[in-house]
Amino acid sequence: METQNPPAVHIKDLRKVYVVSQQESGAKAALRGLVRRRSIEVPAVDGISFDLAPGEIVGFLGPNGAGKTTTLKMLSGLLHPTAGEVKVLGYTPWKRDKPFLRQITLVMGQRNQLVWDIPAIHSFELNRAIYRIPPDIYRSTLRELTDLLELEPLLNKPVRNLSLGERMKCEIAAGLLHRPGMVFLDEPTIGLDVTMQRRIRSFIAEYNQRFGATVLLTSHYMADVEALCRRVVVIHHGRLLFDGDLSSLVQKFTDHKTIVVRLGDCHADLKEYGEVVSCVDGLVTLRVPKSGTAQVTERLLADLPVIDLLVEDPPIEELIERVFAQEKP
Template structure:
């Protein structure tokens, strides 16, 4: 469905120091620097896949999504989406995709969302019968029946985002580019949005690329992740495999019926957190069974769970590894 080969997107950016003299000097002579937003990444995504597209701020995630949706021209490389070259902006291509950005909105501020729905129906030339069926399904899935008649300015952020998604899906796109769709939403609304996105993917077989700094979104929706950093590909593969590679240790979470001294916990593994009634231990994977047996026999355990390391820690460590590799490459070799 999506094929990317050697994608590069470089910008020339004007830079100058502050001050009036520098401002006047820049009118005559400008100095430019090249910013490599994306610098030669390649990947393929199959139809119906849900893929997390991750990286720190400034990694090139949004730039890549804009190239895939045809909003930006690549500096180099080849990109196709369902057989189309995005920058050609063919009508058939535009009817197959949708880019949803959590920090942008298409709803008309003083009009109810229903007006935007009807506008999008006309723009995408959706037949009335199909439109009525689609909007009925979306209203039911997103539970927005009592919202679509209110002016957009009267809706909360979460209500607006649900209506934004509905507006984006009027034409039943085959490819969804979601850029921070849950940004700013509370925990309950984030869960609602994740459930809807997953249901839409399963019902219509849509291909999904998701960028998000909320790791709960990624864990719930994306079996596969692509990680980029400073425009370079750091990882492409299964989310579980990434966790096992970066942080193979396990977390043993203990709920205790009484307070336990830290000295009784340390022989079981590295104590990550220790509070009255709870403790979290980090242990090697091969030592999990022995740790559980010993904890049950020596501590007042009420409940016990075994978990992977938090995904936030995994991503942070992966970014640190990537930065260390870049630093090693850039350092001059001693004579």
């Protein structure tokens, strides 16, 4: 380790294998199943290692079933690893020591911890008692969270009457009242509209700044990751695919650049310059091999009446899609 502080999260060769009993179809097989169940081992996390430095916000990416949630559950102490090392804030999570639990939170976009039928403020008060938050600290944290997330009008409405986005804001606030130094966010913006996504995103950044909290975030929205995380960890089929800067992920997995050229019209045939992705109202998008970018740009400028020209990396969404598609188990 280069940093002097011990890492907030340390995992090494972490594995989680689920034993799943299989049910075969057919009456005969069903009868056999009564006597003896066939079970198979499914590795959900298959030997991953990474460290998180204190105060880092890291994006944890992978397609559905990649092992993200399983990893988060091992890090928060809900799951016992099958093998490997795991330390969070110096604790072994699955022991669920009380001092450890007081310093972490797990917010899941698809699960609710708030009491459904009563206003969120009651759940907040319950968390105050559970985490033994001193009254003055509770009051100031609640005020801060209320301001940042604009909770004021929501606190006294029964949770079941809140919209999805409003409820998510309350869920996040409930999870952060005890000011955890380690925050696990599993799809915190799932199902939310763009405005709400943006608000939650800026809130996460703000919380990280203000409290120096370490944040590990999974999301299917690349905008979340681009806005919040310099570093990303990508897993697929339970294995580590990439760990590093978002920009070097782009470097590593793209062999193409996108050139957007604005011409007077669409008539010119640009096939000889590269693959034409689209051509709308004189705005042509070309995909060209990375090594030939400079040369193609030069030729375009020389040959055609170019009004404007832009060289870009392909959108991160497309990139991630390709990364997952390439990697076969």
